[in-house]
Amino acid sequence: MSLIDDLRLKFKTISVVEKLIVANVLVFILFHVFKTFGFLFNSNIELMDWFTFPKQFDSYLTKPWSVITYAFLHAGIWHIASNMIILYFSGRYFVTYLSGKRVLTVYFLGAIFGAFLYMISYNFFPAFSGTGNIPLVGASASVMAILIAVATYIPYMTVRLMFLGSIKFWWIAAFFVILDIVQIPAGNAGGHIAHLGGALFGYLYAVQLKKGNDIGAWFEKIMDSLIRLFKPGKKKSPLKTVHKSKTYKKTPKKAKPSSAKNKNPNQARIDAILDKISKSGYDSLTKEEKDFLFKAGKE
16 A cells, blocks of 8 residues: 555544644645745745735625635744644544534634624724735634634533643633733734634534534535535436336345345454554554555445
8 A cells, every 4th residue: 555545544534623734734834835936936926815815895705715715824833833733622522522523614614704703893993994905814713613612512621731730611712712802902903803703603603502503504514515516426327228128027036135244244344443543543553454444445
């Protein structure tokens, strides 16, 4: 099995939170490599400008995709590192208590909520009237949405943090919300407002979910439809030709094989390998186990 196949299999086995982190890191590397080449060749092309979220609504209409893409862009190492650390920490609890599928819903809707609160604020409050074109980048609104959602859903869950001991989850969430509020006048006001927008969505999402209302269900349906649309599969022919024979002879029905015979003989070993991954991680597998799992996935 090649290195690419090994990486592809490993990517399939990691959680949705870890996949989001990988996506953010890869996008960060890609854009900064492009920026480096632009610097070396004195190029004025700013590729990132096409994916950042603008404060003007008319500018947004020229790149509507930016309401999502900005949440995968970061200005620097510390920017992405802090976001990914919080995403990994809060995402693990989110997957446990609210399911992995909802992580993507809250991540994307948190980004959208934060972006539009940023746009409204920069066009409403007089304090921002003299500012220039300040585009929005970063996954902070999405990360805050996930953090606040899980903190609202399990507020009294006790977690242990280094140097701080055991503290309740809602204390962590309250700290970050207050930090964003007090830092608005100090600088990066748009970023902090977007964080609060994501936090507000995360709070509303968890509160409604506790009442039995999934306010993100419509978005999940859209994502499922897009996945089915682009998922490769066998195309069925719209026309079907049926040939009728002149003589019809009834043949006895063959007995259906038992469920035990239908069962994949390799399934027991596959289950054992997956259990090993869940307990010890993908890296604990031997090369022979990785090859076997990869071949089984192709069958």
